[in-house]
Amino acid sequence: MGLASISREYETVKVIKGIKFGILSPDTIRRYAIATIVTSETYDEDGMPISGGLMDRRLGTVEPGVRCETCGNPPQTCPGHFGYIELARPVIHVEFVGLIYMLLRTTCRECGRILLSPERIEYYKKRIEKYGEEWKLISFKLIEKIRKEASKVTECPHCHAPQYKVRLEKPYSFYEELEDGTIIRLTPKDVRERLERIPNEDLPLLGIDPEYARPEWMVLMVLPIPPVQVRPSITLETGMRAEDDLTHKLVDIVRINERLRISIESGAPQLLIDDLWGLLQYHVATYFDNEIPGVPVAKHRAGSRVLRTLAQRLKGKEGRFRGNLSGKRVDFSARTVISPDPNLSINEVGVPIEVAKVLTVPEHVNEWNIEKLKKLVINGPFEYPGANYIIKPDGSRIDLRFVRDREALAETLAPGYIVERHLIDGDIVLFNRQPSLHRMSIMAHKVKVLPYKTFRLNLVVCPPYNADFDGDEMNLHAPQNEEARAEAKVLMLVQEHILSPRYGGPIIGAIHDYITAAFLLTKKTTLLTKSRTTSLLIEAGYKGPLPEPVIKWPIELWSGKQIFSLFLPKAISFTKQASICLKCPICLGMECPYDAYLVVEDGEILTGVIDKNSIGAEKPENIVQYLIRAYSTDAAREFMDSVFRMLIKFLDQHGFTMGIDNLDIPEEAHRRIREIVKEGEKKVNELIKIAKRGELEPLPGKTLEETLEARIMEALSLVLERVGNVLSEYIGLDNEAMIMARTGARAKKVNVTQMTSLLGQQSVKGERIRRGYIDRVLPHFKRGDLRAKARGFVYNGFGKGLNPIEFFFHAMAGREGLVDTAVRTAQSGYMQRRLINALQDIHVEYDGTVRTAQRSIVQLKYGDDSVDPVKSFHGKPVDLDMIIRRTLKGGG
Amino acid sequence: MVEVMTKRKFTVLDHELVPEHIVLPPKDANRLLKTLGLNKSQLPWILASDPAAVAIGAKPGDVILILRKSRTAGKSIALRLVVPG
Ligand SMILES: [Mg+2]
Ligand SMILES: [Zn+2]
Ligand SMILES: [Zn+2]
Ligand SMILES: [Zn+2]
Numbered sequence: 001m002g003l004a005s006i007s008r009e010y011e012t013v014k015v016i017k018g019i020k021f022g023i024l025s026p027d028t029i030r031r032y033a034i035a036t037i038v039t040s041e042t043y044d045e046d047g048m049p050i051s052g053g054l055m056d057r058r059l060g061t062v063e064p065g066v067r068c069e070t071c072g073n074p075p076q077t078c079p080g081h082f083g084y085i086e087l088a089r090p091v092i093h094v095e096f097v098g099l100i101y102m103l104l105r106t107t108c109r110e111c112g113r114i115l116l117s118p119e120r121i122e123y124y125k126k127r128i129e130k131y132g133e134e135w136k137l138i139s140f141k142l143i144e145k146i147r148k149e150a151s152k153v154t155e156c157p158h159c160h161a162p163q164y165k166v167r168l169e170k171p172y173s174f175y176e177e178l179e180d181g182t183i184i185r186l187t188p189k190d191v192r193e194r195l196e197r198i199p200n201e202d203l204p205l206l207g208i209d210p211e212y213a214r215p216e217w218m219v220l221m222v223l224p225i226p227p228v229q230v231r232p233s234i235t236l237e238t239g240m241r242a243e244d245d246l247t248h249k250l251v252d253i254v255r256i257n258e259r260l261r262i263s264i265e266s267g268a269p270q271l272l273i274d275d276l277w278g279l280l281q282y283h284v285a286t287y288f289d290n291e292i293p294g295v296p297v298a299k300h301r302a303g304s305r306v307l308r309t310l311a312q313r314l315k316g317k318e319g320r321f322r323g324n325l326s327g328k329r330v331d332f333s334a335r336t337v338i339s340p341d342p343n344l345s346i347n348e349v350g351v352p353i354e355v356a357k358v359l360t361v362p363e364h365v366n367e368w369n370i371e372k373l374k375k376l377v378i379n380g381p382f383e384y385p386g387a388n389y390i391i392k393p394d395g396s397r398i399d400l401r402f403v404r405d406r407e408a409l410a411e412t413l414a415p416g417y418i419v420e421r422h423l424i425d426g427d428i429v430l431f432n433r434q435p436s437l438h439r440m441s442i443m444a445h446k447v448k449v450l451p452y453k454t455f456r457l458n459l460v461v462c463p464p465y466n467a468d469f470d471g472d473e474m475n476l477h478a479p480q481n482e483e484a485r486a487e488a489k490v491l492m493l494v495q496e497h498i499l500s501p502r503y504g505g506p507i508i509g510a511i512h513d514y515i516t517a518a519f520l521l522t523k524k525t526t527l528l529t530k531s532r533t534t535s536l537l538i539e540a541g542y543k544g545p546l547p548e549p550v551i552k553w554p555i556e557l558w559s560g561k562q563i564f565s566l567f568l569p570k571a572i573s574f575t576k577q578a579s580i581c582l583k584c585p586i587c588l589g590m591e592c593p594y595d596a597y598l599v600v601e602d603g604e605i606l607t608g609v610i611d612k613n614s615i616g617a618e619k620p621e622n623i624v625q626y627l628i629r630a631y632s633t634d635a636a637r638e639f640m641d642s643v644f645r646m647l648i649k650f651l652d653q654h655g656f657t658m659g660i661d662n663l664d665i666p667e668e669a670h671r672r673i674r675e676i677v678k679e680g681e682k683k684v685n686e687l688i689k690i691a692k693r694g695e696l697e698p699l700p701g702k703t704l705e706e707t708l709e710a711r712i713m714e715a716l717s718l719v720l721e722r723v724g725n726v727l728s729e730y731i732g733l734d735n736e737a738m739i740m741a742r743t744g745a746r747a748k749k750v751n752v753t754q755m756t757s758l759l760g761q762q763s764v765k766g767e768r769i770r771r772g773y774i775d776r777v778l779p780h781f782k783r784g785d786l787r788a789k790a791r792g793f794v795y796n797g798f799g800k801g802l803n804p805i806e807f808f809f810h811a812m813a814g815r816e817g818l819v820d821t822a823v824r825t826a827q828s829g830y831m832q833r834r835l836i837n838a839l840q841d842i843h844v845e846y847d848g849t850v851r852t853a854q855r856s857i858v859q860l861k862y863g864d865d866s867v868d869p870v871k872s873f874h875g876k877p878v879d880l881d882m883i884i885r886r887t888l889k890g891g892g
Numbered sequence: 893m894v895e896v897m898t899k900r901k902f903t904v905l906d907h908e909l910v911p912e913h914i915v916l917p918p919k920d921a922n923r924l925l926k927t928l929g930l931n932k933s934q935l936p937w938i939l940a941s942d943p944a945a946v947a948i949g950a951k952p953g954d955v956i957l958i959l960r961k962s963r964t965a966g967k968s969i970a971l972r973l974v975v976p977g
Contacts, residue, residue, distance in 0.1 A: 134933050393931065
């Protein structure tokens with residue numbers, strides 16, 4: 001049983017070698033049809049389908065209990081049967097107007113031959129023959145050329161008839177412009193007659209295979225009527241019957257066709273006939289596509305609802321291709337809000353009990369799990385952990401919701417049965433957050449069933465999913481067989497995605513509080529008592545001996561660096577500038593007075609602090625990456641599960657709050673900042689004065705006005721920078737806001753400036769704010785006022801608050817930001833779709849070449865060097881530095 | 893002083909950003925394709941009117957070898973099939 005149910009075998013009846021598209025001929029349409037539709041009536045008074053109407057029982061049936069009059073099958077097995085309408089006058093098939101237009105221009109209006117001399121025809125025929133099937137693309141290019149050449153000819157090389165200009169008036173009217181300038185309309189009938197004259201031999205030169213697509217078939221004389229299965233009617237609760245949009249459209253066509261036929265037969269005036277003919281053309285056109293530009297959309301008779309006709313069923317996001325074929329709804333999936341849980345492993349996902357009771361895993365009964373599965377069956381579908389279904393060896397399903405005596409049923413379990421049991425801890429599931437932009441957007445997690453109603457995840461997996469907890473929802477899928485689960489576990493588990501293929505660095509690592517905590521723990525002044533040290537080590541699950549304390553008297557104290565080092569294995573050695581580094585002009589390296597130069601040797605922090613640069617997510621060459629390189633993804637996962645937990649514990653004990661007092665700076669600082677702003681303002685006013693006097697030297701490539709603006713912007717941005725520098729003198733690493741900014745935990749230094757001092761220049765489109773009233777942004781200023789104040793400079797910060805005018809400036813800049821991101825996501829989303837479509841089946845073959853699905857070459861060597869970025873070292877296939885260092889040390 | 897100007901025709905190949913293009917003799921081309929397990933129709937194309945193809949006098953049906961400098965691999969090789977156009 002086991003394997004057989006995993007890979008079902010099918011008998012190969014036929015292998016598809018290719019697909020050829022053609023056009024149905026009127027004859028084919030008639031032959032395929034089972035009935036001719038002659039009346040627009042659908043049902044009689046009793047609600048029975050009328051024979052010869054659009055719901056004719058011979059077309060098949062979808063009503064339960066009714067048998068098809070053609071094949072005698074009930075609705076489930078009747079495939080449906082086509083009918084047809086004989087059109088009273090031919091109409092153009094809208095989807096083919098382009099082709100028809102091309103054919104009219106490239107062939108003779110008299111004899112129908114292609115407008116090329118016999119020699120040219122011979123020449124082109126030979127070339128196309130030579131290219132054959134293998135060089136189809138080159139043939140296509142050649143055919144383009146032939147079409148162009150033939151459409152330029154003004155006299156038929158065969159019958160010497162003069163050729164006139166044919167014009168296409170969108171969407172489907174053709175006209176011919178005679179030499180004397182008179183314009184004649186070509187009716188669909190005229191068009192069809194011309195197309196009929198084109199000989200089969202000439203068609204391949206124009207890219208048409210006459211066996212499958214005679215040109216005149218593009219002008220419809222017969223319309224196929226799809227079976228009712230394609231356009232089922234729905235019975236509303238009121239008992240009223242509602243017909244499908246296609247049926248409505250077909251009713252229109254049949255009705256107009258009837259009127260046209262009667263008018264012609266009764267010899268009605270030509271004008272009336274032409275009107276009806278035009279109407280028939282319109283209805284047939286909108287039957288195929290109801291979004292033709294320049295054609296009024298066909299609407300529902302009663303309301304104003306637009307009809308969804310054939311093209312609309314296929315097109316767009318909800319169409320057959322994108323909606324039903326590329327994307328499908330699945331079973332065994334769940335979706336809910338996410339929330340954080342730092343106590344979970346990075347590989348885990350917290351699943352609510354309610355979800356675990358609905359999502360199931362089919363487990364095959366064998367002698368080792370039978371006792372366990374019996375218990376689950378007895379628990380049933382409502383008690384966790386239980387089971388929802390039993391599948392017997394004969395394939396029949398037992399729904400445990402409706403079983404009275406589950407204990408008795410459990411006793412019947414035997415090897416060969418399958419129990420669909422609830423999700424339990426340790427099950428492998430796939431977890432996903434949209435938009436799924438890269439492969440880390442869907443990763444495999446191990447289930448941890450938890451109370452409450454949200455999915456829970458470890459915080460370090462926020463970056464790969466780009467998730468936060470402001471209401472984000474995520475999806476969960478439970479794989480249904482061993483093969484899928486094994487694949488998910490080996491290839492998709494979170495720990496296998498710590499390194500991103502995007503840049504070969506870790507996308508999973510410390511964020512926010514983890515970074516803050518790491519800094520606070522590893523800074524020089526952190527010394528911990530025995531009880532705190534042990535509590536931290538217990539939190540991390542440390543099993544080794546307690547190291548010697550760095551200070552032994554009067555009390556024993558352990559340093560933070562020492563504790564952190566306990567978790568760094570021997571093979572970790574590196575030096576790196578910390579995120580808090582001030583980028584001093586002369587770096588003192590290990591002697592750095594700010595402890596910003598991190599040196600780790602043999603798994604011991606010698607100097608420097610741990611912060612974003614050494615454990616942060618999305619920071620290449622950090623500890624996490626070194627761990628994977630020197631050991632394994634298991635080591636990196638264990639590190640994050642233990643040390644990161646400890647960091648949170650440490651921060652809990654330490655306490656970390658950013659409050660309003662973080663923004664308090666001495667009066668002296670305020671004075672200096674005011675001075676800087678004043679200087680900047682003075683500079684701006686001076687520039688304006690110089691410009692007014694006409695003494696401003698224009699910058700290359702800029703007008704005087706542009707030069708002035710550029711100089712002013714420069715002066716004002718300098719203000720913000722200088723304020724920031726002054727602030728740094730007063731706000732140090734004892735300030736929580738600054739700790740977060742400098743360590744890289746959250747926000748930037750400018751945000752501190754914005755809160756304590758001022759926002760500075762607001763900009764729209766990269767310029768100082770200029771739009772609004774004539775020559776001024778707001779009526780509070782004089783026209784042409786160029787001062788900082790009048791053009792969007794905000795003198796206040798968030799701490800003190802903005803005045804109404806400043807608030808307005810800030811809102812303008814803020815709005816631009818929002819609009820930009822909205823536009824960008826829409827554009828990049830569409831680009832992503834197109835790229836995925838173009839690249840989806842490009843792959844690396846075993847010979848190292850990169851090829852398409854057709855096996856044609858994209859690159860002779862993947863990335864020119866065959867290096868997988870995830871396994872590379874700074875883009876290089878081997879890390880020579882590390883090898884040399886290790887060799888010199890004499891270690892392994 | 894009189895300077896003698898030798899009139900030199902401009903070739904794209906002289907530009908430093910244009911990689912080296914070599915027309916492979918049919919025999920070599922076939923041998924190479926065979927070792928790579930490739931058919932001519934599986935190669936990427938270059939138009940016969942491409943300035944570089946014109947400069948080396950490549951004809952439709954020829955296989956061109958392009959030697960590029962690569963930041964990742966030092967040197968990289970690409971093949972192109974010359975097509976009419
Ligand atoms: Mg969110
Ligand atoms: Zn049937
Ligand atoms: Zn002719
Ligand atoms: Zn430094």
